[in-house]
Amino acid sequence: xxxxxxxxxxxxxxxxTVKDLHITYRGLKKTSIRASWKHLGDKVELFHALxxxxxEIEEGKILGIIGKNGSGKSxxxxxxxxxxxxxxxxxxxxxxxxxxxxxxxxxxxxxxxxENIYLSGMLLGFSEEEIAKKEKEIIDFxxxxxxxxxxxxxxxxxxxxxxxxxxxxxxxTDIMLIDEVLSVGDVKFKEKSxxxxxxxxSDDTRTVIIVSHSLGTIKELCDEVLWLNDGVVxxxxxxxxxxxxxxxxxxx
Amino acid sequence: xxxxxxxxxxYYKYAIRSAKAELKSEVADxxxxxLWWVIEPFCFMLIYTFVFGFVFPNNELYFASFxxxxxxxxxxxxxxxxxxxxxxxxxxxxxxxxxxxxxxxxFSKSLTYLFKMFISLGLAFGLMLFQxxxxxxxxLLLIPVLLVLYVISFGVGMILMHHGVTFNDLGNLxxxxxxxxxxxxxxxxxxxxxxxxxxxFILLRANPIAFLMNEARKVCIYGxxxxxxxLAFWLAIGIxxxxxxxxxxxxxxxxxxxxx
Numbered sequence: 001x002x003x004x005x006x007x008x009x010x011x012x013x014x015x016x017t018v019k020d021l022h023i024t025y026r027g028l029k030k031t032s033i034r035a036s037w038k039h040l041g042d043k044v045e046l047f048h049a050l051x052x053x054x055x056e057i058e059e060g061k062i063l064g065i066i067g068k069n070g071s072g073k074s075x076x077x078x079x080x081x082x083x084x085x086x087x088x089x090x091x092x093x094x095x096x097x098x099x100x101x102x103x104x105x106x107x108x109x110x111x112x113x114x115e116n117i118y119l120s121g122m123l124l125g126f127s128e129e130e131i132a133k134k135e136k137e138i139i140d141f142x143x144x145x146x147x148x149x150x151x152x153x154x155x156x157x158x159x160x161x162x163x164x165x166x167x168x169x170x171x172x173t174d175i176m177l178i179d180e181v182l183s184v185g186d187v188k189f190k191e192k193s194x195x196x197x198x199x200x201x202s203d204d205t206r207t208v209i210i211v212s213h214s215l216g217t218i219k220e221l222c223d224e225v226l227w228l229n230d231g232v233v234x235x236x237x238x239x240x241x242x243x244x245x246x247x248x249x250x251x252x
Numbered sequence: 253x254x255x256x257x258x259x260x261x262x263y264y265k266y267a268i269r270s271a272k273a274e275l276k277s278e279v280a281d282x283x284x285x286x287l288w289w290v291i292e293p294f295c296f297m298l299i300y301t302f303v304f305g306f307v308f309p310n311n312e313l314y315f316a317s318f319x320x321x322x323x324x325x326x327x328x329x330x331x332x333x334x335x336x337x338x339x340x341x342x343x344x345x346x347x348x349x350x351x352x353x354x355x356x357x358x359f360s361k362s363l364t365y366l367f368k369m370f371i372s373l374g375l376a377f378g379l380m381l382f383q384x385x386x387x388x389x390x391x392l393l394l395i396p397v398l399l400v401l402y403v404i405s406f407g408v409g410m411i412l413m414h415h416g417v418t419f420n421d422l423g424n425l426x427x428x429x430x431x432x433x434x435x436x437x438x439x440x441x442x443x444x445x446x447x448x449x450x451x452x453f454i455l456l457r458a459n460p461i462a463f464l465m466n467e468a469r470k471v472c473i474y475g476x477x478x479x480x481x482x483l484a485f486w487l488a489i490g491i492x493x494x495x496x497x498x499x500x501x502x503x504x505x506x507x508x509x510x511x512x
Contacts, residue, residue, distance in 0.1 A: 104345075105345070
C-alpha cells in the first residue's frame with residue numbers, strides 16, 4: 001500500500017473552515033391543498049442532519065469523512081459545495097474554487113458528447129475558453145472514439161460514465177469534494193480512472209474531502225479522518241487512530 | 253439586486269448555450285425538424301381564424317393577422333407560466349448536484365420561448381404583407397411592448413417557480429387560471445368592440461396580457477401609438493414582481509435541494 005505523505009510546509013494555509021455548522025431539513029415542506037387540510041395544525045417535523053460541526057482543513061490535505069448511513073456525511077458535502085445553505089454556522093472557503101465531483105451534471109442526452117462537455121463544464125463554473133482549452137484532453141481521456149460526435153443517448157452506460165468522469169476529472173478545482181470514490185467503466189478504464197483520481201487527490205495544492213464507506217480507500221488516501229455520528233463529530237484525527245475505533249463501534 | 257446582475261453576468265453564457273441545446277434537442281429526432289416551430293403556430297392560427305372568422309363570424313379587419321399577433325404574445329406568456337411551475341423539479345438532477353442561481357434556469361427557458369415567439373411574429377408579418385396591412389413605423393414600438401411582456405412574465409415566472417417547489421397543486425391551479433386568462437385576453441376577438449361596456453374597460457386595464465396584446469395590435473396592424481402610461485405602469489408592476497421574485501429565490505433557493 002502506498003501511503004501518501006505531504007511535504008512538510010511550515011506555513012500551510014487553511015483551505016476550508018467550517019464553524020458550528022447546523023443543517024435542518026424543514027422550512028420548505030411539500031404541501032398540497034389536501035395535505036394541508038388534513039394536517040392543519042400539525043407541528044412541522046424537523047430533522048437535524050448536522051448539529052454543530054466544526055473543523056478546519058489545511059491546503060493540500062485530504063480529509064476522509066466516515067460514519068454510518070444517515071449520519072450527515074453527504075449533507076455536509078453538499079453544504080460545503082454550496083448546494084445547501086447552513087441554517088446556522090458558517091463555511092469559509094477562503095476564496096477557493098470548489099466542485100462536488102458528480103457524474104453527468106446537466107447532460108442533455110439528445111446532444112453529442114462534445115456539446116455535453118461544454119454544458120456540463122459551464123455548470124461546474126468554467127468558462128467556454130477554459131473548456132475549449134481542455135476539450136481535447138477530456139476527449140482523449142474519455143477514450144470513446146467517434147462516439148464523441150454522436151448523441152449521448154446512443155452511448156452504453158460505460159461510455160456515458162467514462163465521458164462524465166473525464167469531464168469532472170480534467171476540469172480541476174482547488175477544492176474537490178468526492179462522494180464515494182468513483183471507478184467506472186470496464187476493467188481497464190476502472191484502473192485508469194482510479195489512478196487519475198489518486199493523482200488528482202494527491203496533488204500538493206489541492207484540498208480534498210472524501211466521503212466513503214470503504215475504509216480501505218480512506219486509509220490509503222486520507223491524511224485525516226472525521227467521524228460523524230448522528231450529525232455530530234465523534235472523532236477527528238489520523239486514520240490509524242480513528243478507523244480502529246470506528247470499526248469497533250460499528251461492530252456493536 | 254446587485255447579486256442578481258452579477259449572477260446574470262456570470263451565467264448568461266451558460267443560459268444561452270443551454271437554451272440552444274434545448275432547442276436543438278427538441279428537433280433532434282423529428283422528421284420535419286425545426287419546421288414544426290413554423291407549422292404549429294401557423295396551424296393554430298388557421299384553426300382560430302376558421303372558428304372565429306367563419307363559424308362565429310366577425311367583422312374584424314385583417315382577422316388572420318389579428319389572431320397571429322395575439323397568439324404570439326399569448327404563447328410566450330403561457331409557456332413562461334406553465335414552464336416555470338415545474339422547472340425546479342424537472343431539473344432535479346441539476347439542482348441537487350451543483351449550485352446555480354435558480355432564475356438562470358428560468359432565464360434560459362425564456363430564451364427558447366422568446367425564440368419561438370419571434371418565429372410566430374415573423375409569421376405574423378408575413379401574414380400582414382399577404383393581407384396588405386398598411387405598414388407604418390409604429391411597428392417599431394412593438395419592442396417596448398414586448399419588453400414589458402417579458403418583464404411581467406419573468407417576474408410571475410420566478411414567483412411561480414419558487415412556490416412550485418413546495419406546493420404540489422400549483423400546476424393544476426395555474427392551468428385553470430391560464431385558461432381563464434386565455435379567454436379573457438381576446439386572442440381571437442377584439443375586447444374593445446365585443447365588450448364595449450365596463451367589463452371590457454376593466455379587462456383591458458386589469459389584465460396585463462389583454463392590455464399588451466391590444467397594444468401589440470395597435471402598433472403592428474392599426475398603425476397607432478401605444479398607451480405609454482399603460483406601458484409604464486405595467487413595466488413598474490413587472491419590475492416589482494421581478495424584484496420580489498429575485499428576493500424570494502435568493503432567500504430560499506438553497507433549500508430547494510432539500511425538498512425535491
